[in-house]
Amino acid sequence: MNIHEYSAKELFAKFKIPIQNEIVCSTPEEVAAAADKIGLPVVVKAQVLTGGRGKAGGVKFTKTKNEAIEAANNILGMKIKNLIVKKVLVCEAAAIAKEYYVGMVNDRNTKSVLLMLSAEGGVEIEEVAKTYPEKIIKISVNPQTGLLPFQAREALFNIMTDGNEVRQAADILVKLYSLYVHSDCSLAEINPLVVDKSGKVIALDAKINFDDNALYRHKAFEELADYTEDEKLEIDAKEKGLAYVKLDGEIGCMVNGAGLAMTTMDVINLYGGTPANFLDIGGSSNPQKVIHAMEFLLNDKNVKGVMINIFGGITRCDDVARGLIEAFSKMNVNVPVVIRLSGTNAAEGRELLKGNDKLMPAETMSEAAQKIIAAIK
Amino acid sequence: MNIHEYSAKELFAKFKIPIQNEIVCSTPEEVAAAADKIGLPVVVKAQVLTGGRGKAGGVKFTKTKNEAIEAANNILGMKIKNLIVKKVLVCEAAAIAKEYYVGMVNDRNTKSVLLMLSAEGGVEIEEVAKTYPEKIIKISVNPQTGLLPFQAREALFNIMTDGNEVRQAADILVKLYSLYVHSDCSLAEINPLVVDKSGKVIALDAKINFDDNALYRHKAFEELADYTEDEKLEIDAKEKGLAYVKLDGEIGCMVNGAGLAMTTMDVINLYGGTPANFLDIGGSSNPQKVIHAMEFLLNDKNVKGVMINIFGGITRCDDVARGLIEAFSKMNVNVPVVIRLSGTNAAEGRELLKGNDKLMPAETMSEAAQKIIAAIK
Amino acid sequence: MSILINKNTKLIVQGITGRDGSFHTGKMNEYGTQVVAGISPGKEGTNVNGIPVYNTVAKAVKETGANTSIVFVPAQFAADAVAEASEAGIELVICISEGIPTLDIIKIIPILEKNGTKMIGPNCPGLISPGKSMVGILPVNIFKEGHVGLISRSGTLTYEMVDQLTAKGIGQSTCIGIGGDPIIGLHYKELLTMFENDDETKAIVLCGEIGGDAEEQAAAFIKENITKPVVAFIAGQSAPPGKRMGHAGALIISGSGTAAEKIKAFEAAGVKVAKEPSEMPVLIAEALKQ
């Protein structure tokens, strides 16, 4: 789960990471009042859960109240990478002397939280990582000791020289690590971390992702979420025991298992079709789950046909077939459906489906993909 | 720093350790209202920073409101081990099925937090420790992993058998450890930890000591303190750079260094005198510090004479002597004072003191002790 | 031979009294796996289908000499269960539980390292050495003894692959589902090395998926260290960036972790990549002929 900059900054404040004076606003009037309260000049920043705000014109430096209001008028409601800006953050304009990048992420390779630092702050770090990987210092944090201040200093001396800056930045890193583990983050970034002209080190931006698996420990974070319509569908599906991701294609897929579900999409693609979604119904033959799954598929107006791909493992295919028949008997399905059953008792399962005019059987995944692609042409 | 049961329980609640329904009260009227709110029967418990409340009559089980008021009248204002009871805690009366002891302490031997458990709950654990040490299970907690739930369970199965109780108690121990390290405790005890008749595990009492060295990290704890007059003196002294502990004797001591200060008390004792205090002025020859120290000594009405015992190390004795002379020139001292100077430049120091009628010099600690004892007879 | 588990594997089941734990204990037992004990705090002295239950892993290990454990406990308690097994001296822990917070796993990694404990998973279907032992939730009937070692990040995709191999008469030495989470225990490199050193294994199937760069690393590793033929498959070729495909680890971030990159890496390392699962038995059969 991602949260907005202003929410991340509130968390920063709670962990005593220095941030600027700033106020989140939803209307130009609020922006005007915020500018008064903070004192001009101010920066008005779009709050959207994506990168590249600056390039899209979502960040404006304003010297007068009228400029601030104008910026608010322009930014509020604008679309950045398909996301509508509903809030802006009005910030004190910092007198920036230096900009750095610092971040932490759950790292697959070191199996630890990886601390990342770069002297190239304020730019897209993914670009730096691709073009100049050597400009990013990476330090694996031992989870048993946490990030110790001396380790933070050692790391920072790679990108900074001034002792006073290093001390402040080390303190910020130690606090950020504390925030990271206490909040079950999967990513936390400060880009840029700036040194202002008075020598003070401040987090000028903040990006935080939480580990979805750990959200049960942090009920209070729920209200920080700002899900898109598609993400709301995913969450709704999750509550029904389904892993669902909406895509742009025409063929709805219903599969048991994430790897097989991805492969089903790939095979549809391979034979010239376009998958409308990723959908993993898990390991049960429960008809209710199938009904829920079909509802997700059919609610997608782009779906012209459905491919069901089940590998019977512990659950036998004949049981799955019975579940499917029961589910489909209760539903009004007006698009072609191809079912491929494989694995334990697959033949018996296919036998049960025979003669069911709503459900076209297929023997292999490739055959199923080809059949459904043909059916919707 | 010790805190009252009710403050410890508030901290428990913050860390989600189950406690009873309870209200802290300062007057019998508040107790009556609390009894109404909680529902009778209730237990009225004296809030004093010492053990043995029960034996002293400071804990009463009351079935009616009048009994509760009577208990409050009896307990509020009573003295337990020289401490006046100013508050009582009114608690829901628990239906106790079983009582256990659990505690944690900074352990010198294992250099770790030691988890202690005993099936002998509700009694003075020091007694159990002395008489039946084998009845106390001790587990050293690895500070790098913290107390893991499975470790808590393994430990608890030594004193409990029921899985449901163990699970609840393990959860409590894990939370208590978290409280312990987050709050920089030096001791945390739940005695008794009870299983009530419904099978619920609850902390019925709570004892917490904080590490004084770490209080700077926990400013909010300051208001939980309830210092005695003597302790207030100690804290006042600490703010002036002195380590002072008031005792009951007649000879005020002023010494540099804690070990030497204890030894000075011992030597006074050895020669038949009684030390009025422990006082370590640290390693400086600053006259202001000496003046502060003398003020503490002379404010103690029991003090009939003063023994100053200085070992000049890095600080030279002649400098110390000058500091003492300057300090005494500014003060009105009307009790005999013996000064023993030893170590670096001791002879020069003693030379400087010669002829000063306020300050009797001595060559050794033993001589100084004997001189001051003779002087106050 | 076979890798990791065999007829001498002595297994305990953590969470044996739960629904999944008891069900799969029955299945493993039926297959011939030596299930020597179960763990369920507070239920010591009872038994599940004749298998004795203990309060703690330490006690179970002491009483039964178990060397392997499978963890079925709910996600919020699962990392603790793995740590318990490791501290009790268990050599191999298979963690089936799904949805474990990543930092819980990160925190126990040093405990596993200290004790030299191997972990498979979490969020995995387990492993099988056909005809010898099965530790997991795998449908045993699709497997067949033979000479192909299989390593896969996903469950049903593994079954699909194995089913196709078995249908063509190609048996397996050991098949391992390593789990779909971003941070897991044994990974490609360690397992490839084990298969390389296993006499019974003649070819290796590697089923990867989008997310991370473990496949790229495996490709480089194979080129340098593995002499046996390896055939790969990558799921998620049509997955868009920024969308998590079911598995917590299956996620393309900022254009990295794509299937295209992984396939390219394998091909550069001389590893054949199957276009779809049905191509796998063909490529493996060719490899085995060489």
Next chain:
Amino acid sequence: MSILINKNTKLIVQGITGRDGSFHTGKMNEYGTQVVAGISPGKEGTNVNGIPVYNTVAKAVKETGANTSIVFVPAQFAADAVAEASEAGIELVICISEGIPTLDIIKIIPILEKNGTKMIGPNCPGLISPGKSMVGILPVNIFKEGHVGLISRSGTLTYEMVDQLTAKGIGQSTCIGIGGDPIIGLHYKELLTMFENDDETKAIVLCGEIGGDAEEQAAAFIKENITKPVVAFIAGQSAPPGKRMGHAGALIISGSGTAAEKIKAFEAAGVKVAKEPSEMPVLIAEALKQ
């Protein structure tokens, strides 16, 4: 010989630019201790009285081959400084800083153990091998080369004892103030063993104080393991229970940790106990004669 420090000790000073750090660096240098570097983050490239300053201990160790460190940084940063020294490969850390939160020390103990780092202190005056090296804040003029090893929980009491020994012509091999905190690094047992194995040491002075049971343990340990004569002294015989006597560790809790118990334990172990400091040179002289 001598223990822990000698002419080959190469010392770094953590917190060299602070008031205490720079003052005592001068004193140690004067005494002949090889102070090879100082640490002060951000001041790399400068020097203090000719001693080069580095940003990190790791760098200083790499550049100078230092093996010992003394820590003068303020209490709230001191445990981190000790950990830094340990992780940088320093073998012996002397932590002078007073007032360190106990849990800070507890947290770094496993780091020290992992790296095999010895720690003296915290809240200690350091140690001296007279004529060879001094690492601490000790007044060097009172010490004299000789054959008595001294271990003490307190500072000025040590000076008192040493002064009395030196006045009677009894020199010292190594004198160590182990620190007045409840949890400290090297303790009686380790140091007694080092003195037992040190050719130069012929008798041992042990200055204990109230609080804990380290003296009782030392007594039992001496009885079993130490052949050289040991004379003890215990400070705090007249201290009441429940009152902390200056040192964080000097506290009698619920009647345990009293001087009486400790004296009894030593006497039971055949260790003579001086009644007051002036008795120490007498007892030591007797011991050395035997």
